[in-house]
Amino acid sequence: MKNMxxxxxxxxxxxxxxxxxxxxxxxxxxxxxxxxxYGSINGIEGLIEGKLFDLREEDPHDIELLIxxxxxxxxxxxxxxxxxIKDPVYMQIVHNLMKFSIKYVFINxxxxxxxxxxxxxxxxxxxxxxxxxxxxPKTIDNDLACTDHTLGYASAxxxxxxxxxxxxxxxxxxxxxxxxxxxxxGRNAGWLTAASDxxxxxxxxxxxxxxxxxxxxxxxxxxxxxxxxxxxxxxxxISEGIKFERDTKNAAVDSFGHVQLAGACTELARIIExxxxxxxxxxxxxxxxxxxxxxxxxxxxxxxxxxxxxxxTAALEGKTGQMVVMKRVSNEPYIARFELVPLGDxxxxxxTLPKEFMQDKTRxxxxxxxxxxxxxxxxxxxxxxxxxxxxxxxxxxxxx
Amino acid sequence: MKNMxxxxxxxxxxxxxxxxxxxxxxxxxxxxxxxxxYGSINGIEGLIEGKLFDLREEDPHDIELLIxxxxxxxxxxxxxxxxxIKDPVYMQIVHNLMKFSIKYVFINxxxxxxxxxxxxxxxxxxxxxxxxxxxxPKTIDNDLACTDHTLGYASAxxxxxxxxxxxxxxxxxxxxxxxxxxxxxGRNAGWLTAASDxxxxxxxxxxxxxxxxxxxxxxxxxxxxxxxxxxxxxxxxISEGIKFERDTKNAAVDSFGHVQLAGACTELARIIExxxxxxxxxxxxxxxxxxxxxxxxxxxxxxxxxxxxxxxTAALEGKTGQMVVMKRVSNEPYIARFELVPLGDxxxxxxTLPKEFMQDKTRxxxxxxxxxxxxxxxxxxxxxxxxxxxxxxxxxxxxx
Numbered sequence: 075m076k077n078m079x080x081x082x083x084x085x086x087x088x089x090x091x092x093x094x095x096x097x098x099x100x101x102x103x104x105x106x107x108x109x110x111x112y113g114s115i116n117g118i119e120g121l122i123e124g125k126l127f128d129l130r131e132e133d134p135h136d137i138e139l140l141i142x143x144x145x146x147x148x149x150x151x152x153x154x155x156x157x158x159i160k161d162p163v164y165m166q167i168v169h170n171l172m173k174f175s176i177k178y179v180f181i182n183x184x185x186x187x188x189x190x191x192x193x194x195x196x197x198x199x200x201x202x203x204x205x206x207x208x209x210x211p212k213t214i215d216n217d218l219a220c221t222d223h224t225l226g227y228a229s230a231x232x233x234x235x236x237x238x239x240x241x242x243x244x245x246x247x248x249x250x251x252x253x254x255x256x257x258x259x260g261r262n263a264g265w266l267t268a269a270s271d272x273x274x275x276x277x278x279x280x281x282x283x284x285x286x287x288x289x290x291x292x293x294x295x296x297x298x299x300x301x302x303x304x305x306x307x308x309x310x311x312i313s314e315g316i317k318f319e320r321d322t323k324n325a326a327v328d329s330f331g332h333v334q335l336a337g338a339c340t341e342l343a344r345i346i347e348x349x350x351x352x353x354x355x356x357x358x359x360x361x362x363x364x365x366x367x368x369x370x371x372x373x374x375x376x377x378x379x380x381x382x383x384x385x386x387t388a389a390l391e392g393k394t395g396q397m398v399v400m401k402r403v404s405n406e407p408y409i410a411r412f413e414l415v416p417l418g419d420x421x422x423x424x425x426t427l428p429k430e431f432m433q434d435k436t437r438x439x440x441x442x443x444x445x446x447x448x449x450x451x452x453x454x455x456x457x458x459x460x461x462x463x464x465x466x467x468x469x470x471x472x473x474x
Numbered sequence: 475m476k477n478m479x480x481x482x483x484x485x486x487x488x489x490x491x492x493x494x495x496x497x498x499x500x501x502x503x504x505x506x507x508x509x510x511x512y513g514s515i516n517g518i519e520g521l522i523e524g525k526l527f528d529l530r531e532e533d534p535h536d537i538e539l540l541i542x543x544x545x546x547x548x549x550x551x552x553x554x555x556x557x558x559i560k561d562p563v564y565m566q567i568v569h570n571l572m573k574f575s576i577k578y579v580f581i582n583x584x585x586x587x588x589x590x591x592x593x594x595x596x597x598x599x600x601x602x603x604x605x606x607x608x609x610x611p612k613t614i615d616n617d618l619a620c621t622d623h624t625l626g627y628a629s630a631x632x633x634x635x636x637x638x639x640x641x642x643x644x645x646x647x648x649x650x651x652x653x654x655x656x657x658x659x660g661r662n663a664g665w666l667t668a669a670s671d672x673x674x675x676x677x678x679x680x681x682x683x684x685x686x687x688x689x690x691x692x693x694x695x696x697x698x699x700x701x702x703x704x705x706x707x708x709x710x711x712i713s714e715g716i717k718f719e720r721d722t723k724n725a726a727v728d729s730f731g732h733v734q735l736a737g738a739c740t741e742l743a744r745i746i747e748x749x750x751x752x753x754x755x756x757x758x759x760x761x762x763x764x765x766x767x768x769x770x771x772x773x774x775x776x777x778x779x780x781x782x783x784x785x786x787t788a789a790l791e792g793k794t795g796q797m798v799v800m801k802r803v804s805n806e807p808y809i810a811r812f813e814l815v816p817l818g819d820x821x822x823x824x825x826t827l828p829k830e831f832m833q834d835k836t837r838x839x840x841x842x843x844x845x846x847x848x849x850x851x852x853x854x855x856x857x858x859x860x861x862x863x864x865x866x867x868x869x870x871x872x873x874x
Contacts, residue, residue, distance in 0.1 A: 086644050116649045145643030152648070236863050237762060243545030243865055244486050244765035248552070249516045276867040340740075357760045362637060365644035368768040371861065450861035461771065461850035463636050465643055467676040 076177035077110040078389070079126060082146040083117045083183030083190070084213070087226025087364050088233070089378035091147045091466065093182050093210050095140040096382025098129055107390055112174065115470055117151030118181075118190060122163060124170045127470045136466045141375060142456050143466040144365035155190050164197055171198075171205060174473070178206050178389040182382075184213035184224070185424065188397060192417035195395035206389040209397030209417050210381055214364045216265035219423030220415045221399035225381060226364065228374035228449035231269035233366040234258055235450065237359055238270055242277025242309055245355075251307025252353040253298055253346060257339040259314055259363050260285070264427045266363070267313035269446060271438040280308040281435055285315030286427055294342070295349055297435070302352050312339050321345075367463055372452025377410070384412050408448030476577040477510040478789070479526060482546040483517045483583030483590070484613070487626025487764050488633070489778035491547045491866065493582050493610050495540040496782025498529055507790055512574065515870055517551030518581075518590060522563060524570045527870045536866045541775060542856050543866040544765035555590050564597055571598075571605060574873070578606050578789040582782075584613035584624070585824065588797060592817035595795035606789040609797030609817050610781055614764045616665035619823030620815045621799035625781060626764065628774035628849035631669035633766040634658055635850065637759055638670055642677025642709055645755075651707025652753040653698055653746060657739040659763050660685070660713055664827045666763070667713035669846060671838040680708040681835055685715030686827055694742070695749055697835070702752050712739055721745075767863055772852025777810070784812050808848030 080097055082090055094113075101108045111129045114120030129137070140147060155163060171179070181191040188209050195207035211218050214230035238256055245254045256279070260266035264284030271282060280301050283289060301308035316338060343354040381398045388396060396414040403409040431442035457464045480497055482490055494513075501508045511529045514520030529537070540547060555563060571579070581591040588609050595607035611618050614630035638656055645654045656679070660666035664684030671682060680701050683689060701708035716738060743754040781798045788796060796814040803809040831842035857864045 086647055119649065143643055144640055145645075146647040147643075149649065150647050232861055235861075236768070239862060239865060240544055240767055241761040241765045243543060243547075244761050245545075247486055247546040247550050249519065249549065272862065274862060274865075274867075277865075358758060359762075360757045361641040361644050362759075362762060365641050367640055368636070447860060452861070453856075453858055456853075458853055460847060461632055461635075461852070462639060462672065462674060465639060465674075465677075467674075 075109050075175040076107065077112060077175050078108050078178035078180065079112040079114050079121060079174065079176050080148065081114040081117055081121065081179070081181045082148045082150045083181055083187035084150060084152065085364065086144060086146040086150060087212055087214050088144045088229040088366050088370055089226050089375050090182060090212050091140040091143045092375050092378035093212065093225060093382035094147065095137065096379035097180055097210070097386050098137060100383040100386035104390060108178065112473070113148040113468070113470070115472070116149035117153065118155065119151045119153060121170055122166050124173065126174060126473050127468070128473060131471060132468050136468055139457065139464050139466040141379065142367045142370070142454060142463065144367055147466045147468055154186055155193065159193055159197055164193070167194060168197065168201065168203070171203070176205060180208050180210055180385055180389070182210035182212050184215070184218060185421065188417055189421040192395065192421045195417060198394070206392065206394040208385045208389045208393065209420065210385050211397055211399060214266060215260050215263045217263040217425050218420060219425050220397070220420050222402040222410060223400065223449060225374060225378040227265060228371040229366070229369065230259070230266055230363050231446060232371045232450040233363050233369040234266060234269050234359060235272045236369050237362065238279065238309065238311065239273045239277040241357060242273065245309060246277070246307055249306065252355045253302065253307065254309045255339045255343055255354060255356045256309065256311045257314055257337065257356065257358045258311055259359070262315045264313050264315070267311055268427060268431065268438050268442060270311040272443060272446060277309070279311040281310045282438070283312045283316050283435065284427065284432065285313045285317070286432070289316045289318045291318050291345065295346065298346055298352065299350055312342070314338065367456060367465070370454045371450045372454055373449055375454060380412065388414055405444050405448055475509050475575040476507060477512060477575050478508050478578035478580065479512040479514050479521060479574065479576050480548065481514040481517055481521065481579070481581045482548045482550045483581055483587035484550060484552065485764065486544060486546040486550060487612055487614050488544045488629040488766050488770055489626050489775050490582060490612050491540040491543045492775050492778035493612065493625060493782035494547065495537065496779035497580055497786050498537060500783040500786035504790060508578065512873070513548040513870070515872070516549035517553065518555065519551045519553060520549070521570055522566050524573065526574060526873050527868070528873060531871060532868050536868055539857065539864055539866040541779065542767045542770070542854060542863065544767055547866045547868055554586055555593065559593055559597060564593070567594060568597065568601065568603070571603070576605060578786070580608050580610055580785055580789070582610035582612050584615070584618060585821065588817055589821040592795065592821045595817060598794070606792065606794040608785045608789050608793065609820065610785050611797055611799060614666060615660050615663045617663040617825050618820060619825050620797070620820050622802040622810060623800065623849060625774060625778040627665060628771040629766070629769065630659070630666055630763050631846060632771045632850040633763050633769040634666060634669050634759060635672045636769050637762065638679065638709065638711065639673045639677040641757060642673065645709060646677070646707055649706065652755045653702065653707065654709045655739045655743055655754060655756045656709060656711045657737065657756065657758045658711055658713055659759070660715060662715045664713055664715070667711055668827060668831065668838050668842060670711040672843060672846060677709070679711040681710045682838070683712045683716050683835065684827065684832065685713045685717070686832070689716045689718045691718050691745065695746065698746055698752065699750055712742070714738065767856060767865070770854045771850045772854055773808070773849055775854060780812065788814055805844050805848055
């Protein structure tokens with residue numbers, strides 16, 4: 075028996091299940107080389123606890139729906155494995171790899187997950203286990219090293235751009251409007267916030283604040299006042315990762331007296347209202363950035379499927395400790411080449427937003443727009459039932 | 475010269491511009507009866523200040539895009555007119571009606587706007603002006619009287635249902651998850667919050683709180699604790715209109731010492747975290763409920779267009795002081811009849827959520843589901859350009 079196990083890890087995206095779909099479809103094409111195709115329930119935890127299920131036992135319709143289902147269909151986890159490879163948890167993993175006759179391991183995740191993936195590859199190597207371990211890149215933050223972009227980023231960017239454009243039609247239709255602050259995900263990386271620069275002129279943000287730049291509250295207030303005076307309303311896009319000194323003295327406290335800080339943008343809205351008396355509305359795009367089937371990039375979705383397929387191909391060719399990445403060849407026409415890189419190179423590095431992609435606080439550079447534009451192309455025709463999108467719902471019957 | 479003026483009023487919806495489109499298209503079909511087709515800039519304010527623009531001067535492509543553009547393409551206002559019909563502002567309106575040779579007035583709005591519409595109709599009648607005034611119903615809150623449903627409600631409901639279903643795939647993919655509180659619009663009416671009951675089983679809310687029911691914080695905490703213990707995570711949908719006693723003692727204060735209350739759901743999340751120690755995430759669907767081209771109901775959109783058309787037809791037939799409404803004939807197949815009702819009947823009434831539509835705090839009744847289901851049917855194939863939705867952007871050249 076030569077089985078494979080597929081693991082989804084970390085925060086989900088709109089296309090993480092598309093990579094699973096690609097890997098599943100490629101595995102099915104090789105019945106001579108792969109017997110069972112297992113999903114690990116809730117990320118690496120499934121492999122630690124021996125909680126796997128057989129993907130071929132699921133309804134084929136649920137498999138087909140993977141390419142339009144956000145979130146992690148196998149379940150995911152934020153659990154980080156210990157640094158010490160001698161930790162007993164690694165022995166539990168090895169135990170289950172043997173028990174379930176696993177020959178191929180796929181871990182689909184971001185930086186932390188690639189570190190885990192790398193450790194398991196090393197462990198198998200040290201123990202002379204004939205197991206191939208392959209990483210599948212994913213994160214809406216686009217901060218993974220060694221790849222032109224990460225799977226999931228483009229769909230999140232497309233959701234951010236289109237959502238801001240749509241709500242601008244609502245936000246800007248009053249004569250005496252408010253300042254709208256839109257909060258965008260991306261942790262400490264400004265990639266996703268920067269995407270808002272692609273919103274067309276008639277809904278373009280007046281200001282874009284990236285976490286890469288110093289955030290000065292006084293300067294911010296000056297900019298807001300200026301917009302209000304000049305236009306009467308405005309749209310300001312702020313990354314969740316910006317940092318500024320918080321007012322803990324006047325903050326809310328819970329019943330134990332603990333200070334409870336509001337989100338950064340809520341706090342900034344309060345400061346605008348109390349210092350400038352300007353009405354401000356905070357719009358968090360929240361989970362609809364990374365879990366949005368309605369604004370999928372076809373390019374992102376198709377690349378996610380192909381990377382899933384190529385991960386299986388690489389494993390079948392005997393590759394291990396590698397991750398499939400994309401290298402861009404050209405923007406117009408958009409051409410990207412798929413390659414393999416060692417997991418070690420990915421695990422301890424980060425792709426930061428290059429200086430040449432930034433211009434000023436109202437614009438990104440032409441180079442950034444040329445970079446992002448091809449990634450958001452193409453729409454998906456979704457399957458609906460009675461006006462409601464159909465999404466994968468696996469039964470996940472645990473294998474005894 | 476016999477001209478018409480079209481006014482958009484109050485909070486926008488995803489299909490308010492579709493009614494404008496229908497009215498425009500119908501008006502164009504009668505060049506013998508209607509000369510200029512004017513849009514009033516920023517609602518009734520445009521008519522008061524004489525700020526109108528000619529819709530036929532706009533780019534025809536922008537006209538076609540109206541049926542996929544949320545927000546109010548003419549601009550809107552929240553300004554309420556004085557109760558006293560002798561107020562000078564009404565004379566300004568009459569002045570501009572005469573000045574611009576207006577024969578037909580259309581006001582597209584909710585309760586307040588229908589009151590304005592009714593007053594203008596009365597005024598024209600009293601002054602023996604040969605002007606037809608017609609109301610076009612609109613509001614995502616679905617609380618207008620005399621109509622089976624309001625235009626815009628179904629698309630907002632479809633956005634709520636599909637958005638919650640999509641984010642449930644993200645929210646529920648961890649083993650030890652959070653409580654997710656989703657805040658839904660609708661002011662004091664529970665219609666839109668109730669729509670969340672149509673989310674399929676695998677993402678269905680655990681609890682639904684309508685503003686029509688008393689909200690007890692202690693009972694709420696008991697319910698949350700129960701869900702967390704039973705399932706590990708949960709989705710709770712709460713109307714923005716629920717009322718409960720707020721903790722002003724421990725709230726945040728601004729630099730002047732003024733108490734600043736957080737939104738109801740943010741406050742409830744704080745209470746859950748501080749009293750129960752359960753991690754809670756608030757997801758406000760915010761403007762993407764009412765400004766969402768990506769989740770339009772084709773049924774809603776088509777009805778919005780038809781009501782726009784029929785409003786013009788009614789005016790051309792000499793009707794005035796009336797509003798076009800929908801009366802439902804049957805659910806399966808869905809058939810609705812269009813009728814006219816006097817504005818006076820609409821202006822001072824409200825459509826509340828019927829008792830028989832509610833069941834308990836986890837479910838609405840079968841009758842409600844049968845009511846809503848046909849309204850959210852059908853999808854729209856949107857026009858995109860380079861991965862970004864195309865939306866109307868009128869130039870609005872003010873007529874001298």
